[in-house]
Amino acid sequence: MSRTLRATALVLFVAACGGGGNYSAPRNLDDACSIAAQRPHYLRAMQRSERNWGIPVHVQMATIHQESKFIGNARTPRRYALGVIPMGRQSSAYGYGQALDGTWDDYRRETGNRRARRDDIYDATDFIGWYMAKSAGALGIARDDTRNQYLAYHEGRAGYARGSYRAKAWLLRVAGNVDARADTYQAQLIGCGWA
Numbered sequence: 001m002s003r004t005l006r007a008t009a010l011v012l013f014v015a016a017c018g019g020g021g022n023y024s025a026p027r028n029l030d031d032a033c034s035i036a037a038q039r040p041h042y043l044r045a046m047q048r049s050e051r052n053w054g055i056p057v058h059v060q061m062a063t064i065h066q067e068s069k070f071i072g073n074a075r076t077p078r079r080y081a082l083g084v085i086p087m088g089r090q091s092s093a094y095g096y097g098q099a100l101d102g103t104w105d106d107y108r109r110e111t112g113n114r115r116a117r118r119d120d121i122y123d124a125t126d127f128i129g130w131y132m133a134k135s136a137g138a139l140g141i142a143r144d145d146t147r148n149q150y151l152a153y154h155e156g157r158a159g160y161a162r163g164s165y166r167a168k169a170w171l172l173r174v175a176g177n178v179d180a181r182a183d184t185y186q187a188q189l190i191g192c193g194w195a
Contacts, residue, residue: 023072032185033192053129062182096124146182
């Protein structure tokens, strides 16, 4: 086999093995123990974030479920003019935590984690912990208050402080669902010995 052919085969093999990461969601997203068993590094990432920022694993897990359904490269839907002309995405939100470009830049600058990526579960959970810890400090939201932490996460701290969520019945319903899911995840994690 020629050197060129061998080099090409090696490049294709490396690209097939390591290219892009596995961004698919785990199976059975309603079971925290199943998620942790399938993707133990997810649980390790959330536990590390909890140690760093004090935001419980079940709060992070429920937030990620709502934001991306555990799909690492999740993006907002595209917008179309006249139903056919692409106009870009609804926002710059990307990754497990659906962090916006500007907020992600703030996180990287403040934490010194310049190489952080929104599609890396360790960076995404650290971001969620950082953001929610800042909400706890600035707004007085308890770190384990999933409902209000999620509202501040979704609306931004300034929007939350203004009460922008009060006029959004759909968002209040979603925040209630996130809160209920966090309670379920917490009970499941306790049951399987991972809490």
